[in-house]
Amino acid sequence: MDIAILVGAAILVALNLLFAWRAYTSRLRLSFSRRYHWLMASLIFGPIGYYTVQGFLPSELFCEE
Numbered sequence: 001m002d003i004a005i006l007v008g009a010a011i012l013v014a015l016n017l018l019f020a021w022r023a024y025t026s027r028l029r030l031s032f033s034r035r036y037h038w039l040m041a042s043l044i045f046g047p048i049g050y051y052t053v054q055g056f057l058p059s060e061l062f063c064e065e
Helices: 003-024 032-045 047-056 059-064
Strands: none
Touching: 003 032, 003 047, 032 047
16 A cells, blocks of 8 residues: 555544544533534544534534633
């Protein structure tokens, strides 16, 4: 396998893990199922999943952060 493919895959996995960690450690008060949904979307789709689910959350929750 080409080293560039391995490096690119490692960076992509690290990016998805970073956004999943951000969803997991968020200070928002969410139910377990909503947080789990946000975490899994972030883990699978990375930044796209993180910001998509964040867009569906009520904006009143973000006033506290």
